[in-house]
Amino acid sequence: MRKQNSIHPRFYCACCLISEMGVITLFRNYINYMSYIGINKLNNGAQGRLTVAMAYVLINAETGCCGEVIEALRRLPEVKEAHAVQGAYDIVARLEAQTMEEIKNALSWKIRRLERVRSARTTIVV
Numbered sequence: 001m002r003k004q005n006s007i008h009p010r011f012y013c014a015c016c017l018i019s020e021m022g023v024i025t026l027f028r029n030y031i032n033y034m035s036y037i038g039i040n041k042l043n044n045g046a047q048g049r050l051t052v053a054m055a056y057v058l059i060n061a062e063t064g065c066c067g068e069v070i071e072a073l074r075r076l077p078e079v080k081e082a083h084a085v086q087g088a089y090d091i092v093a094r095l096e097a098q099t100m101e102e103i104k105n106a107l108s109w110k111i112r113r114l115e116r117v118r119s120a121r122t123t124i125v126v
Contacts, residue, residue: 053100054125057111059091065116066090072114078106089121100124 061069066084073082073093082093093111097103103124112120 053097053103055095055103055107056123056125057091057093057095057107058089058121058123059093059111060118060120061090062116062118069114069116073111076106076110078102078110 059069059073069091070082070084073079073091078095078097080094080096082091084090085092095103095106097106107120107122111117
């Protein structure tokens with residue numbers, strides 16, 4: 001068995017067993033692909049863990065300006081998704097970066113300083 005860099009060994013063995021029973025079929029292909037492309041190179045040598053920091057930002061915008069704020073958010077490299085929503089907040093955005101420091105900088109220096117953003121509340125994905 002090839003050493004798997006990104007999956008816990010027990011999880012890998014359980015998925016292989018389920019795969020051999022025919023329940024899932026793509027797991028081995030995914031693992032082999034991740035090993036082939038060198039998961040450690042993608043993660044800057046992170047000892048086999050994905051080192052992507054992720055957060056959701058709940059944003060209140062000025063009345064009638066959601067479209068402008070969403071367009072500005074989508075131009076930021078850290079913002080992977082941004083959507084208008086109904087409820088207590090106007091916009092929900094998903095941020096991803098290599099480190100939590102990059103997320104913090106994007107929030108402090110980019111998102112909260114956008115025109116027409118009244119407030120932003122952040123939830124960090126753990």
